[in-house]
Amino acid sequence: MQHGPAVRRRKLGEELRALRDRSGLTSGEAARMVGWHQSKVSRIETGRSGVKPEDIRSLLDVYGEVVSAQQRALLEALSASAAGPGPGAGAGAGAGRGREWWHDYRGLLPQEYRDFISLEAGARSARTVELSVVPGLLQTPDYARAVTRAALGGLPEPKVDALVDVRLARQSVLRADPPLKLSAVLDEAVLRRQIGGPGVMAEQLRHLSEVTELPQVCLQVLPFSVGGHLGLTGPFVIFSFPDIADLDVVVLDHLTSSLYLERKEDLEAYSAAFRAIQAHALPPRDSSDLISSLADDA
Incomplete structure (x- = not known):
């Protein structure tokens, strides 16, 4: 690994x-x-x-x-x-x-999460496929808190609050100069899963609708009507870096660990998979309309 x-x-x-x-x-x-x-x-x-x-x-x-x-x-x-x-x-x-801000959370964050944050902070762009939850960079505070509680049941509230703070601090890459360019494909299940309850989900959907207007964010929805697709093998993130293409890396998250893939063959395979998944997803404008519709109905 x-x-x-x-x-x-x-x-x-x-x-x-x-x-x-x-x-x-x-x-x-x-x-x-x-x-x-x-x-x-x-x-x-x-x-x-x-x-x-x-x-x-x-x-x-x-x-x-x-x-x-x-x-x-x-x-x-x-x-x-x-x-x-x-x-x-x-x-x-x-x-x-x-030194970067996440080093202040050494006692709270496992090494693999700090590694992920450092990759995210240094990247020029990120391409991600998500099947179950909204990507961390696009989560609202209440949604992030609900996800953290669900994923780490029994965690004391102060630690939950600290992890939510970390999640929100990560989002600064979208406001940096230059900002991280984020291309995300979300399975329709992400939008319909009631994480945190109707109120939290409605707020999250409205937030997603707003971020689709950001020039550095390309958000697409993979509708249920597509049926089976390459993304069913699991979510992944591809980080790309300015000037040095050989630093690109694919990150696969598992329950107890993360796998970093850097071989040229792996990068090509996951880049091709992302393009194929994008091609089956709704165009950005149609995706934005679907998200807005679901937010209005929430």
């Missing part, structure tokens, strides 16, 4: 190796210029070691003109979450410039 930091460490290392190659340096030469042993560069490039933002900056300074400003900013941001636990990642990994 691949977890977020492991995936990102390896792919980050591959990108750094490509930049070094373009700069015309060997790993030994790059290491000497930075003042490291060659083995450190090797560990970073093969993903066996975490890498801190300051290490990234040192390497990129050495690689010089082959590194664009946008690449530099992205690689420095990615290095904070890519460090994760493991060789070379000390207790301070992720602190300082690379």
Whole structure:
């Protein structure tokens, strides 16, 4: 099983190796210029070691003109979450410039959820298929609370409130500059399942109707009339990243774990599946009309 930091460490290392190659340096030469042993560069490039933002900056300074400003900013941001636990990642990994808001919830959020949030925060776009619940980025507070209670029965209310706060904080990516581009296909069951009761569901449907007007959100509904479809194998999310296509990753959620798929064949298969599911879904305007109709009837 691949977890977020492991995936990102390896792919980050591959990108750094490509930049070094373009700069015309060997790993030994790059290491000497930075003042490291060659083995450190090797560990970073093969993903066996975490890498801190300051290490990234040192390497990129050495690689010089082959590194664009946008690449530099992205690689420095990615290095904070890519460090994760493991060789070379000390207790301070992720602190300082690379520190992000979800690190404040270490005692509450499992590592896999923090990995997911870091991927979401760094992504350029996300494509998702949902069969049972509204995607977290589009949930209202009361709907998020009802989902959390249902999924984690018996959890003390203060922890439920904290998890809802996290869910709402995640939604800031849709308001960032530039915002995350979200393409979501929802099974019709998502709109008709009464999570939290009629009042909560009515509010959630009205919210969905409003977000369909956002230029960064493409929301489509897969109607019951379609019958069987590829999405029945389970929900998934595909994250894509700016400038570095090789960092794209598919995330599959299970009851007790998450699976991260990064092989080219997996990415192509899930991208094709998403396009096929989109093709069977209602167009965005018709989807918006259906959501508005259901909200009015709720």
